Amino acid sequence: MKIPFILEIQPGAMLIIGLLLMLLMFWIFWPKRGLLALLSKLKINNQRVHLEDALKFLFDCEYKNTICNVNSIAGNLNINMEQASRLVERLISMGLITMNDEAIRLTDTGRSNSLRVIRVHRVWEKYLADETSMAPADWHNEADRLEHFVTVEDTEKLAAQMGHPVYDPHGDPIPTIDGELPSPKGKPLNQMKAGESGVIIHIEDEPKYIYEQLVVQGLYPGMQVYVIHVIENKITFAANGEEYTFTPLFAAHLTVELLSDKAPEKQKHDLLSSLSMGEEAEIAGISPHCRGQQRRRLMDLGIVPGSLIAAEIKSASGDPVGYRVMGTTIGIRKQQAEQIFIHRKKENHYESNE
């Protein structure tokens, strides 16, 4: 019988062929950078992306009461002047904007169009933050990518699923379907005076490098801040027991709503993970970094401010730890226990252990 060709290949050559095939498969299927991922990126319609991004930017200028021109559009979208002026011409011909001298303004149609894009963007940001385990720094970019090809219907379905959220994870209000948006609240941190305190209600997510640094520093919407002193080019404030010193440029990315009636919390919280076996404490709250499903789950189990919690048993490998709360024992991983704040009781009563 004739020996089939495939069996005549030397094992060494065969091994190399096998390795090459595996490499090829990795190259094709690798997430984000593989061939398939690149092909799917190519499908995105660049023109639509630019149009929608320009509309969003124009609305943002209007909301913040700043003037917008071709130059700033080019800067924001990261395109050259020629492309930007072509884009503006196109927007004018579509009846979405008007141009007076240098200043560009949205028409009513343009405004409702841009509000729709903004709604899609913020609803998806909310979804990514709460219903997926994507890193905070990626929410904005992923939503930026998604907003250009998801349909309005899908977005509405998603919004309904999440109970029609009104704020995105950065603290920005989400426009209603009819395009309503509340007037901006609070003031930028760099305009606050020493001794004032308030709550961060918004962290600007653009440009990305500043946003990422703010997130890394542990700042989040809902955090209480207390301005200690302001000198030229430096603003120093306390938040969650830590002291921060920012330049006005950075501080301007934080919007703060002033609190007058509440005394600022200056003490730093202890973390649940710091409890030793047998120790009991009162829960002070859950960090806003713990979101969505995980947060709901913890709260459902009785991890709410005011309830008592005690560390009871350590698993054989040390993590997770079993905590007793509301009459039941729950295993919680260290990673989550580090996101739960507690108040230690004055006198620690230890049970006999080990």
Place this chain on the structure above:
Amino acid sequence: MDPLNTDLKKEQILSAANTIRWDLGMDFHDTVIESIYEDASRIARKSVKQKGDKGAYSMDLKIDRIVTSKWLGFPLMFVMLAVVFWLTIAGANYPSAMLSAFLIDYLHPVLNHAAASIQMPWWLAGVLIDGAYLSMAWVISVMLPPMAIFFPLFTLLEDLGYLPRVAFNMDSLFRKAGAHGKQALSMSMGFGCNAAGVIAARVIDSPRERLIAIITNNFSLCNGRWPTQILIATIFIGSVVPAQIAGLASAGAVVFVAVLGIVFSLVVSWGLSKSVLRGEASAFSLELPPYRPPRILQTIYTSMIDRTIFVLWRAIVFAIPAGIVIWLVANIHIGDLSIAQHFIDWSNPFALVFGLNGVILLAYIIAIPANEIVIPTILMLTVLNSGLSGMGAGSGVMFELDSTADTASILHAGGWTLLTGVNLMLFSLLHNPCSTTIYTIYKETNSVKWTVISTFLPILLGLAVCFFTTQIWFMIMG
């Protein structure tokens, strides 16, 4: 009332509600839950009196300190699981032999005689009795007893409250693989039956970790594959070592394959959580319920109905058509050869590159309803393909031999070597789940995408592992 007017009012109310929601701020959901708890605990303080709870709980705590202790935790767990598996394997032999004696050795010839006496056409008798009936009978007799022992035992441990502690102890290992501690439970369940293991993944409430547990469950060597592993290890591994340690060597080889399965399950879990499942939602919490005396009768009843009968029924539903296909491919001829032989001849060169052969590939395709019928199918096809006379029960009729030596001589006649045996053991671990499991995965995930991934990912892995084993083997052996 004027309908237009009500509509207008509704609009106003809705837009007013929206404005208010903006004023409420971001964390109003938290405030709602907090106030519900506050109210609930105020009511409870007023009306609920506790007594005696503390005593009972301190007992629990004492047990917990032992079963989760650094030194005793893991050994206790291994002993407990080993006992369960030993009881299953040892206890299932006898009822399995009885069922097989009745359904296959006794009833099958009776049915054949009956068919002959009413002069049923030979092909109809072949399809119905040698195909459909035999495959169903086989699945029942090898599947039912182990499941009827394993599931109640497992459910008893669960009811007792011990299994959550296993998950608690194992969590740190699974956390590093991006998975949930409860995957230890669905994985152990998978050693009994992958379909049941996939269903058991329901206890994982986090979507991402649940998908990981479902996709990787197939890497737990299920009940249907243990006998294959033991048989092949005895024939091929046992024969290359001195006779005194043959038993030990083949048992070691089977344990090695099972452990390899666990390693694959962890590595694939890690890979999945870092790639395709990266963005899926994930949440962790693990309730450690109080210990309680198990409700034995109720446990046996529910585990029989919910797990054993349920899985068996799905297996039978798939076994019947597969039995028909098995008989047909061996009996329909194109030219001189049957369809089975055509396929085997055509796929042999390809299969040899992976250190397998055409018979094995065909057997794994047509014996998809249950891993239990893979070996009988392989034997039938080997006899058919190599034209051994005086062996087997006829073309398309699956069979098994009581003596391992006879089985070995058939396989050697079919051209099997030590390498084929090793690769079969690897491929038996790493191939598509049985059709019952595939269907269960579809039912549980409700997604074609994840079903396809769980089906083909193990095949690709299996082919890759066999390929490299074979080629490296050839290199070394020259």
